[in-house]
Amino acid sequence: MAAMVTRPFFWIITLVVAAFILFPALGDDVQLRESLALATIYITLASSLNLMLGYAGYINFGSIVFFGLGGYICVWLVDAHHWPLLASLLAAGIGVGALAFIFGLGILRLRGPFFALSTIGIVEGVQAFVQNFEPWGGSAGIYISPEVFTPLGGPGRALWVIYFGLVATMGLSLYLSYGIKISKFGLGLLAIGQNEDAAAILGVPTPRYKAYVYSASAVLPAVAGGLYFFKSAFIQPSDAFDLSLSTEALVVAMLGGQGTVTGVAIGAYLYEELRGYLLVSGTFSHFQLVISGVLLLLIVLFFPSGLMGFIYSRFPRTQKVLE
């Protein structure tokens, strides 16, 4: 991991994180901040998804479940138990990570398409559970009282704190993604993605590695979820477990180039801008899903390596610096 600091790509990530912090802060630009906040969420979700998809080769349709559960744990701890935000976020991240590890050991016995299908079912299952779970407000959800923003300096300042939290989470997800890629663990994952049976015969401890990466892909989305729903001051099952968000994360990961750190980040940013434009334009607002679908279809049919695949084939030198 320490080896990471010497690599140029590490500093590219750091620059990006710095840009995300400085540009809105210096101009006190709230609109830019909100737009970038959404981008950080997409980048976090897509980078984390990429750990499963691009490295180990497992499609997770239901990554939203980490986001939603993280949101619920954080909001519940803050609201019902008056925990400070940071502690709640840590609890959300660790809790969801641990749950993912346990669940993962079970469902990761399923191969390829079966695993993918079961991830959809997990979302349905968790949503049904939460809808009937009274301590978490059942289907009505949880509202947070505004007083929770006071320790952060009031609602105005709180939004900035939350934003920086989101940027930090995004940064961590990019560092994590890169760090894993250049590690021995990452090599094992890539081998699993290429040929799981051959990898096992070579000595890669496949069940454990798959569970670790599944768990790793859960932690930061959970924290992001905690921040997002804390900011909204409200969480309900239909929002927390909305499959379209994890679908978009998938589209973004494939758009940018699964398995690449840069591609996923660029893809997330581009997609978020596109989406923002679509939402504002009256004609297209209902058809977000359609756009996602068309994009995904085009990528799968014609550009399975995504944006970065295209860039690497045109400019092979970039592959040495970018990841």
Add this chain to the structure above:
Amino acid sequence: MLGIIASIIDGVLVGLVYGLSAMGLTLIWGVMDVINLTHGTMIVGGMFALYFLATGLGVPPYLALLPVLVGGFLAGVALYWLAVHRMVGRPPLMSLLSTFAVNLVLIGIGTGVWGTALFNVAVSLPGVSLGRYTFPGAHILAAVLAAVIAASLYLFLHRTRLGKAVRAVANNREAAELVGIPTTRVLAVTVGCGVALAGVSGLLIGTLFPFTVLSGDGYQLKGFVVTVLGGFGNPVGALLGGVALGLLEGAVTPFVPVSWTLVIEFALFVLVLIAFPGGIFASRRGAL
């Protein structure tokens, strides 16, 4: 006690329709290792076709089966050329993604136009009474039709030349190609049949229960459960699997809130796969 038995019998009737609804999915999966994630939406397509033909144009509901069959077949062939053709031979994950993408487009259009409004087609037929319990005529007729259609599929696969070609391609596509079977045409026909089956099962389900644009998800999940229970590409297995599922639902629903039914079925799906990684009849993969 009698109530539970009645519930179970009704479950079997509905189960036959579930079996039919899974047949399209298992056929496509078994023949070309493609997982059609538009399956649920195609079922909804059948439901909407029923609505517009029966309620809008006044066509008697069961006569609408024919146009839905034909329309579904054409839609299936279109789906093949759009999203499946280039994916054959690639890992099943890719076809999962491509059909998923098409599904997004369809759902996006569907919800954009109709939102999440509830639709209902009122079909009332004289039922059969056993003591205090009446089995709705619609349930009985739907079950009978499901069985008839399933039998027709079986006859098609085993008694016609085209059906034989389909089974050959399912067994070994390259070998089939070598003996002169036009595999691309056969694959397109298979997807056409698969979607047609989804469509007509949707029509039949539409005569039983109300629906929205998003209802497809639930039936698709049931389709997956039935597929792993009954074996890939096995129409008879699908029917039996559907009945088993219907039985399970009949036995469980009196005791459990409705929202949990799907969760239980999903759990069943996962557990069966953990125990039998290729489905219960894994050794028969490739044999219809």
Add this chain to the structure above:
Amino acid sequence: MTAILELEHVGKRFGGLQAVHDLSFVLGEGEILGLIGPNGAGKSTLFNLINGVYTPETGKIFFRGADITGEKPFLIARRGLARTHQIVQPLMNMTVEGNCTVGACFGRENLPLKAARDTAREAAVFVGLEDRLQTLALHLTIAGKKRLELARALAARPTLLLLDEVLAGLNPTEVEHMIGIIRRIRERGVTILIIEHLMQAIMSLSDRIVVLNYGEKLAEGLPGEVAQNPQVIEAYLGDPKLAAALQGSA
């Protein structure tokens, strides 16, 4: 002579087919044991049983004294057992170096990444792939892929190496080269169990031979003895070319 591998009454059936039946033999340290038999005799199945891909229904398998029957493949690899496949299984989108590094990282020595890369390079040089270290596996010729398969297994620094038809599909020059490599592997102290159809090669390489037919051990002994064994010759009579080769190499 310490036993590296011991098989005791190992059996495996697939549905109605008894692929391996009541098979027992011992492999000593530093030996090269050749495994021959007509097609379908159960040789590759046996390899799959030894390295954990299949679990035997009967019998036990011991590796360096430890019972590995039914153990998962990655655990067996960790113990120091590596194999090549009849149909090569390269990690296609990784380079030669990458493939071998995986072997070195997760094999017997469980090396960290940097040390593993060095071992990987060494293994690649050993088989003659030093000028193609950065080539993607999918761009190699079949001979190249076979060498990669071997290099990757060697990078794991195994104690026991299972070679499954490494010579198949190679031209005579490549076969000579590969035989030399196998001899040098043994000189390094690696025990080898080898399946091969090329009779001249396996008879000259092996210290001892085990003959399999319909999943059972037909004969065992020195290459010369086995070649004269009438039952062995009869088993191959269904394949006259092989029978002639056996007689010829006696």
